[in-house]
Amino acid sequence: MNETTRTYDVIVIGGGPVGENVAERVRAAGLSTVVVERELLGGECSFWACDPSKALLRPVVARADASRVPGLDPAVAGPLDVERVLAHRDRMSSYWKDEDQAEWLNSVSVDLIRGHGRLTGPKQVAVQTPEGDTVVLTARHAVAVSTGTRATLPPIPGLDTARPWTSREATTADKVPGRLAVVGGGVVAVEMATAWQGLGSQVTMLVLDNGLLERMEPFAGELVTDTLREAGVDIRFNTTVTSLDREGGQDGEVRITLSDGGQLAADEILLATGRAPQTRDVGLESVGLTPGDWLAVDDTFQVTGVDGGWLYAVGDVNHRALMTHQGKYQARIAGTVIGARAKGEPIHDAPWGAHVATADHAAVPQVVFTTPEIASVGLTSREAEQSGRRIEVVDYDLARVAGAHQYGEDYRGRARMLIDTDRNTVVGVTFAGPGVGELVHSATIAVAGEVPLDRLWHAVPAFPTLGEVWLRLLETYRG
Numbered sequence: 001m002n003e004t005t006r007t008y009d010v011i012v013i014g015g016g017p018v019g020e021n022v023a024e025r026v027r028a029a030g031l032s033t034v035v036v037e038r039e040l041l042g043g044e045c046s047f048w049a050c051d052p053s054k055a056l057l058r059p060v061v062a063r064a065d066a067s068r069v070p071g072l073d074p075a076v077a078g079p080l081d082v083e084r085v086l087a088h089r090d091r092m093s094s095y096w097k098d099e100d101q102a103e104w105l106n107s108v109s110v111d112l113i114r115g116h117g118r119l120t121g122p123k124q125v126a127v128q129t130p131e132g133d134t135v136v137l138t139a140r141h142a143v144a145v146s147t148g149t150r151a152t153l154p155p156i157p158g159l160d161t162a163r164p165w166t167s168r169e170a171t172t173a174d175k176v177p178g179r180l181a182v183v184g185g186g187v188v189a190v191e192m193a194t195a196w197q198g199l200g201s202q203v204t205m206l207v208l209d210n211g212l213l214e215r216m217e218p219f220a221g222e223l224v225t226d227t228l229r230e231a232g233v234d235i236r237f238n239t240t241v242t243s244l245d246r247e248g249g250q251d252g253e254v255r256i257t258l259s260d261g262g263q264l265a266a267d268e269i270l271l272a273t274g275r276a277p278q279t280r281d282v283g284l285e286s287v288g289l290t291p292g293d294w295l296a297v298d299d300t301f302q303v304t305g306v307d308g309g310w311l312y313a314v315g316d317v318n319h320r321a322l323m324t325h326q327g328k329y330q331a332r333i334a335g336t337v338i339g340a341r342a343k344g345e346p347i348h349d350a351p352w353g354a355h356v357a358t359a360d361h362a363a364v365p366q367v368v369f370t371t372p373e374i375a376s377v378g379l380t381s382r383e384a385e386q387s388g389r390r391i392e393v394v395d396y397d398l399a400r401v402a403g404a405h406q407y408g409e410d411y412r413g414r415a416r417m418l419i420d421t422d423r424n425t426v427v428g429v430t431f432a433g434p435g436v437g438e439l440v441h442s443a444t445i446a447v448a449g450e451v452p453l454d455r456l457w458h459a460v461p462a463f464p465t466l467g468e469v470w471l472r473l474l475e476t477y478r479g
């Protein structure tokens with residue numbers, strides 16, 4: 001067991017998409033930087049989340065879209081070629097190898113230490129390497145924690161022996177379960193129910209709430225519910241699991257007892273019940289914080305409650321917006337601000353300044369890759385109501401847009417735009433419908449840019465695209 005010591009300007013614990021980007025930005029500011037990663041560089045997103053899940057969903061969603069195009073529909077009537085879909089998923093996950101990412105990190109002159117990192121005091125990190133050695137790191141300026149999240153499992157009797165799937169197994173499974181039970185009604189649950197039903201499973205969703213995607217506009221969850229049910233998914237609302245029994249089940253099946261007293265048998269059960277921060281074992285106690293907590297930060301990503309301003313938390317672990325693109329935005333801001341502070345440069349921390357993550361509060365985009373797709377940015381009507389602003393809600397039936405007629409027959413969709421009537425700007429948009437994922441950036445520009453409605457009126461959408469919904473929403477608002 002060897003112990004070595006090294007000093008860097010900045011230490012990043014966690015080499016997921018966010019940690020990698022913090023390091024790259026800090027290095028670009030001229031600071032020496034090291035990333036500590038205990039598993040695979042690229043993190044959850046590249047290997048067990050975004051990339052494999054979207055690779056599974058793409059053929060399912062594309063087939064649904066194609067089946068609504070007259071003349072094309074017979075060509076996509078058969079089942080998917082599961083073997084090829086899974087092979088494509090494996091390729092999109094780089095076969096769970098991170099050489100390319102390590103090469104990239106090296107190309108931007110950031111060092112990598114493989115192992116488990118723990119804070120041991122202010123600006124100190126100890127890394128346990130897989131070989132059993134310890135590398136003691138000291139940071140001259142800052143330590144950034146970007147350790148992400150893991151799936152949370154509710155305390156269900158029988159869980160220990162039930163071998164449930166989490167999002168990791170759901171995105172990496174190499175065969176299609178005959179019957180898949182999905183617990184949860186959030187983003188992971190709806191995406192994975194869509195994917196596995198499309199690949200041939202009989203999916204049953206067990207949903208605690210009275211609808212799907214409860215954090216979004218209600219029509220989003222309603223449209224996804226309708227389409228999943230039409231695809232054959234059995235969705236049971238207001239239902240929880242009271243116990244699991246894999247050992248008593250036949251042929252290794254899992255027996256699920258439900259809150260209504262009913263029973264269900266499945267080959268696999270996915271628990272898609274939310275995330276917890278990976279902070280139980282990163283030495284938070286050594287700097288006066290509580291292990292297992294989310295890391296609260298200010299808008300420059302300095303952790304609150306730690307003296308000296310040297311500790312930053314960026315990405316999922318700070319619980320601001322659990323998405324890769326938003327975490328990478330945070331990383332760009334945090335990396336720049338760490339660089340500026342190290343050089344004693346002025347900090348631009350007024351809203352929308354270079355060193356604050358204002359978009360985290362005002363303009364977080366998300367696309368849910370279901371049938372139909374859901375795309376949103378900014379406030380929902382519920383959040384707008386709670387914010388106390390004067391808001392007008394404008395709704396439009398997406399199916400009435402010319403682009404939707406071209407997209408496919410029986411197009412079903414809806415759009416909602418929220419106008420701050422005092423400022424005359426758009427503060428929230430939700431689109432639900434096939435193909436709307438690619439529309440979301442137009443909405444993000446309108447919201448983040450605080451584009452006045454009078455100017456938005458001059459942004460002409462091309463005919464005949466789904467983007468014409470912008471014109472229809474503005475016309476509806478103007479009466």
Ligand SMILES: Cc1cc2nc3c(=O)[nH]c(=O)nc-3n(C[C@H](O)[C@H](O)[C@H](O)COP(=O)(O)OP(=O)(O)OC[C@H]3O[C@@H](n4cnc5c(N)ncnc54)[C@H](O)[C@@H]3O)c2cc1C
Pocket residue numbers: 013014015016017018019036037038039040041042043044045046048049050051053054115116117118146147148149167171188278281282314315316317321322323324325326327
């Ligand atoms: C099924 C699923 C699908 C998703 N799909 C999307 C999507 O389509 N689009 C989207 O924007 N977001 C999606 N997300 C969310 C996205 O995966 C996360 O927002 C993103 O991965 C967060 O990045 P991160 O770098 O903060 O954390 P992570 O990706 O979790 O990376 C953290 C890294 O830190 C390492 N680490 C942890 N502790 C230590 C330690 N003590 N020492 C050293 N290393 C450590 C881990 O090994 C990991 O590599 C999805 C999530 C799930 C679960």
Ligand SMILES: NC(=O)c1ccc[n+]([C@@H]2O[C@H](COP(=O)([O-])OP(=O)(O)OC[C@H]3O[C@@H](n4cnc5c(N)ncnc54)[C@H](O)[C@@H]3O)[C@@H](O)[C@H]2O)c1
Pocket residue numbers: 154183184185186187188189191207208209240241272273274275321322323366367368369
């Ligand atoms: N396309 C994307 O952008 C994408 C895709 C997947 C995940 N993500 C991100 O990953 C994060 C995690 O997603 P998620 O779906 O795991 O979490 P979530 O918080 O979105 O949903 C959790 C679901 O589990 C249910 N639940 C919680 N506790 C339960 C219990 N004890 N019993 C039964 N049900 C319970 C909740 O009611 C909810 O429906 C999200 O914040 C999302 O932003 C993003």
